[in-house]
């Protein structure tokens with residue numbers, strides 16, 4: 001899956017939601033999160049985000065790794 005990280009908080013640009021072919025990016029309050037069971041890892045959302053908040057799970061920067069669990073837990077995955 002892909003993971004949305006801290007720059008989304010306070011930004012919520014939503015450009016990612018417009019390019020996702022499977023519409024798996026959901027409003028989670030202070031930020032958007034990606035449903036890990038629905039994401040097809042196409043990568044389209046990565047360049048769409050103006051604050052570079054989205055990474056493939058394996059490429060999430062060390063300081064942003066708490067967002068991996070936050071992403072999974074939000075969807076109960």
Ligand code: SF4
Nearest residue numbers: 020039040042043045
């Ligand atoms: Fe959607 Fe593709 Fe981004 Fe996954 S990687 S959230 S399928 S745009």
Ligand code: F3S
Nearest residue numbers: 008013014015016049
């Ligand atoms: Fe957030 Fe970037 Fe999408 S700011 S809502 S991850 S385009």
